Amino acid sequence: MTIISMLLPLALLLATGFILGFIWAVRNGQWDDVDTPPQRILMDDLDSEIHPRG
Amino acid sequence: MGSPLPSAQRETFKYDDSIVKKFLIATMIWGLVALLLGVFIASQLADWKLNFGISWLTFGRLRPLHTNAAIFAFAGNAIFAGIYHSSQRLLKTRMASDWMSKLHFWGWQLVILLAAITLPLGITQGKEYAELEWPIDLLITGVWVIFAVNFFRTLAIRRERHIYVAIWFYIATIVTVALLHIVNAIVIPVTLFQSYPVYAGVQDALVQWWYGHNAVAFFLTTPLLGLMYYYLPKAIKRPIYSYRLSIIHFWSLVFIYIWAGPHHLLYSALPEWAQVMGVVFSVMLLAPSWGGMINGLLTMRGAWDRVRRDPVLKFFLAAITFYGMSTFEGPLLSIRSINALAHYTDWIIGHVHGGVLGWNGFMIVAMAYYLVPRLWKTKLYSERLANIHFWTATLGIIMYLLSMWTSGITQGLMLRAVEGSRLMYPDFMETVIRLIPLYYVRAIGGSLYLLGYCLFLVNMIKTIRSAPKNIEDDVYTATPMGPFKHDFETENSHRFLEGSANIFIAYTVIAVLVGSVIEIVPTLDAHRYIKIPDSKKPYSPLELQGRDIYVREGCYNCHSQMIRPLKAEVMRYGPFSKPEDSVYDHPFQWGSKRTGPDLANLSGKYPDSWHYYHMKDPRLVTPKSIMPAYPWLYKNKTDMDSLSKKLRVMQQLGVPYTDEQVQNAVELAETQAKGIATTLETQGVPKVSDSKEIIALIAYLQTLKPLELP
Numbered sequence: 087m088t089i090i091s092m093l094l095p096l097a098l099l100l101a102t103g104f105i106l107g108f109i110w111a112v113r114n115g116q117w118d119d120v121d122t123p124p125q126r127i128l129m130d131d132l133d134s135e136i137h138p139r140g
Numbered sequence: 141m142g143s144p145l146p147s148a149q150r151e152t153f154k155y156d157d158s159i160v161k162k163f164l165i166a167t168m169i170w171g172l173v174a175l176l177l178g179v180f181i182a183s184q185l186a187d188w189k190l191n192f193g194i195s196w197l198t199f200g201r202l203r204p205l206h207t208n209a210a211i212f213a214f215a216g217n218a219i220f221a222g223i224y225h226s227s228q229r230l231l232k233t234r235m236a237s238d239w240m241s242k243l244h245f246w247g248w249q250l251v252i253l254l255a256a257i258t259l260p261l262g263i264t265q266g267k268e269y270a271e272l273e274w275p276i277d278l279l280i281t282g283v284w285v286i287f288a289v290n291f292f293r294t295l296a297i298r299r300e301r302h303i304y305v306a307i308w309f310y311i312a313t314i315v316t317v318a319l320l321h322i323v324n325a326i327v328i329p330v331t332l333f334q335s336y337p338v339y340a341g342v343q344d345a346l347v348q349w350w351y352g353h354n355a356v357a358f359f360l361t362t363p364l365l366g367l368m369y370y371y372l373p374k375a376i377k378r379p380i381y382s383y384r385l386s387i388i389h390f391w392s393l394v395f396i397y398i399w400a401g402p403h404h405l406l407y408s409a410l411p412e413w414a415q416v417m418g419v420v421f422s423v424m425l426l427a428p429s430w431g432g433m434i435n436g437l438l439t440m441r442g443a444w445d446r447v448r449r450d451p452v453l454k455f456f457l458a459a460i461t462f463y464g465m466s467t468f469e470g471p472l473l474s475i476r477s478i479n480a481l482a483h484y485t486d487w488i489i490g491h492v493h494g495g496v497l498g499w500n501g502f503m504i505v506a507m508a509y510y511l512v513p514r515l516w517k518t519k520l521y522s523e524r525l526a527n528i529h530f531w532t533a534t535l536g537i538i539m540y541l542l543s544m545w546t547s548g549i550t551q552g553l554m555l556r557a558v559e560g561s562r563l564m565y566p567d568f569m570e571t572v573i574r575l576i577p578l579y580y581v582r583a584i585g586g587s588l589y590l591l592g593y594c595l596f597l598v599n600m601i602k603t604i605r606s607a608p609k610n611i612e613d614d615v616y617t618a619t620p621m622g623p624f625k626h627d628f629e630t631e632n633s634h635r636f637l638e639g640s641a642n643i644f645i646a647y648t649v650i651a652v653l654v655g656s657v658i659e660i661v662p663t664l665d666a667h668r669y670i671k672i673p674d675s676k677k678p679y680s681p682l683e684l685q686g687r688d689i690y691v692r693e694g695c696y697n698c699h700s701q702m703i704r705p706l707k708a709e710v711m712r713y714g715p716f717s718k719p720e721d722s723v724y725d726h727p728f729q730w731g732s733k734r735t736g737p738d739l740a741n742l743s744g745k746y747p748d749s750w751h752y753y754h755m756k757d758p759r760l761v762t763p764k765s766i767m768p769a770y771p772w773l774y775k776n777k778t779d780m781d782s783l784s785k786k787l788r789v790m791q792q793l794g795v796p797y798t799d800e801q802v803q804n805a806v807e808l809a810e811t812q813a814k815g816i817a818t819t820l821e822t823q824g825v826p827k828v829s830d831s832k833e834i835i836a837l838i839a840y841l842q843t844l845k846p847l848e849l850p
Binding site: 088089090092093096097100101103104107108111114116117119120121122123124125126127128 | 300374
């Protein structure tokens with residue numbers, strides 16, 4: 087089972103990556119507002135307007 | 141957000157929809173291929189003669205092509221289509237590089253094409269869903285890196301600061317798949333078409349299923365969940381039920397999934413602590429999975445009238461329901477007592493098809509029904525046809541699942557039935573015959589699904605044909621992303637944590653998980669060394685060659701080499717398998733399905749002549765066998781040219797071959813082959829040629845024996 091000495095650090099590395107991602111997201115204020123984002127994707131032209139050609 | 145800025149600060153841009161269209165069309169084509177292959181090999185199990193005696197049409201070679209096509213070609217292209225379409229819109233920017241997108245597309249199609257050529261030829265690494273040989277593996281790595289660079293550059297130049305939850309799912313997919321693929325594909329090449337993995341036996345098994353299960357997790361689950369979080373709200377024109385829940389869903393899923401793999405190896409020679417870890421994580425997965433399912437289903441609340449009419453929503457509803465069903469069944473099957481019955485049977489086949497046909501397949505067609513009319517700026521050709529597709533495919537899945545559940549439980553119960561000190565069905569064939577009617581039902585179910593898929597294709601072709609001649613891309617405008625200013629940066633961050641209970645809980649969960657993984661480290665030493673007894677000899681050159689033929693023919697698709705320490709199993713096959721048995725096996729061949737009996741204790745069970753006739757036509761010795769015949773093994777000459785090189789590679793991997801053996805590999809093989817030919821002749825087989833592949837295969841099959849430990 088020596089293989090675990092490779093898989094484990096790799097999994098930990100991956101987990102660390104995810105943790106850093108998570109911490110970054112929190113610090114970046116990604117989830118300060120969880121009400122607007124789900125609405126925003128429905129309104130593609132709220133912040134950007136479609137300009138039909140012609 | 142906020143008040144609109146003066147137009148001078150706004151940027152105009154177009155999305156790259158041509159790449160999305162390319163991936164969508166590839167999805168439609170490869171989906172058909174994957175399903176056709178599936179129906180074809182399912183029919184072969186009902187009637188073995190359907191391989192027409194052609195080597196590259198046999199079940200063992202086409203089943204890997206079917207699984208690879210379904211996962212990497214059908215689901216793969218669909219995922220890329222969805223990611224390219226939704227990411228550009230969610231990030232409010234065109235993909236960073238058009239040529240990288242194109243390279244990704246054509247590179248991926250090349251991978252699929254190479255798979256479609258090599259797998260039927262028997263060029264394989266012999267590990268499930270990772271069969272492709274090393275040059276193709278390298279190509280996959282290259283293409284994936286291009287995709288990743290393009291995606292992360294796009295993320296960097298986004299105009300929307302908030303990263304919507306779907307993007308998080310895509311990120312996890314891209315990072316994790318890269319890691320899994322590279323780790324599982326580490327091999328030493330022998331030739332351009334062959335390689336041996338650096339891992340052997342129990343270690344190879346753990347890496348393979350760590351990969352194998354996470355391929356399900358991070359290729360067939362996380363990206364499709366990302367697609368669900370984008371396309372379901374878009375299609376139903378309502379926000380996701382709970383965005384908060386979707387964030388929790390994401391983070392808990394990515395932290396738990398990675399250790400669920402060992403549930404594929406319960407009761408095997410894998411150390412028990414690793415098995416238990418797999419079970420614990422698998423059972424835990426129920427919570428985030430169902431959280432996601434509930435989130436999807438509740439998004440539809442109050443809009444059931446539209447679900448009843450709109451085929452897109454209908455497919456979404458069924459897909460999410462199948463997701464819930466599969467993610468309930470998964471943890472259930474990973475419980476040891478249930479696994480003891482279900483493992484190696486068709487129940488598992490039913491389980492994966494519930495996931496792939498129901499969850500993935502329906503998500504993909506739902507996305508296509510939604511996207512194609514929008515991208516080609518036209519209307520769906522026929523809603524009626526889409527509804528017929530839905531009901532045909534659903535009926536097909538139901539027939540598929542019911543037949544496989546029945547088959548799995550039937551065979552599981554028959555194989556374990558013991559009366560006093562004897563097996564109630566000692567003849568394995570008896571259980572196989574019982575299942576054949578169910579194999580017909582399964583083939584019909586699969587055909588219905590395929591029929592529905594063809595209706596879908598007709599609908600798509602007609603829709604695309606009705607598109608206006610010149611489609612111009614829409615022009616969008618948005619303000620660039622400004623510098624970030626956070627409210628809490630002035631505050632004490634601990635107070636911030638206390639104030640946000642959810643985030644605090646998430647931190648705690650992560651800490652606990654990492655802690656428990658670290659906790660496991662000290663237990664590792666106990667399992668570090670397997671004492672290899674002197675009686676364990678590496679394969680002779682001829683046996684190694686025979687083993688390569690075993691791998692080439694894909695025998696592992698129907699035969700296991702892992703006797704579990706269960707009463708009925710030991711009675712049927714003999715002493716249970718131990719880690720020592722496969723210590724020189726690069727790759728391991730434990731298998732995952734017993735369409736035929738286990739082979740771990742095959743040696744000496746039958747004389748050489750039995751194997752000789754059996755491989756020529758299994759029905760000569762086992763009248764009702766459904767195994768294909770392998771007549772080409774009697775025509776092909778055993779490849780002796782690369783034998784020394786193979787032994788040299790094995791030596792590098794730590795298999796104790798002497799330099800003498802490596803140098804004299806060919807002579808050793810020839811001598812052994814002559815011996816087997818002579819034995820066959822004394823057993824009454826006329827006209828035996830010692831240079832044919834069958835001799836090498838017999839040599840290998842006669843080595844399969846669990847070690848007898850003092």
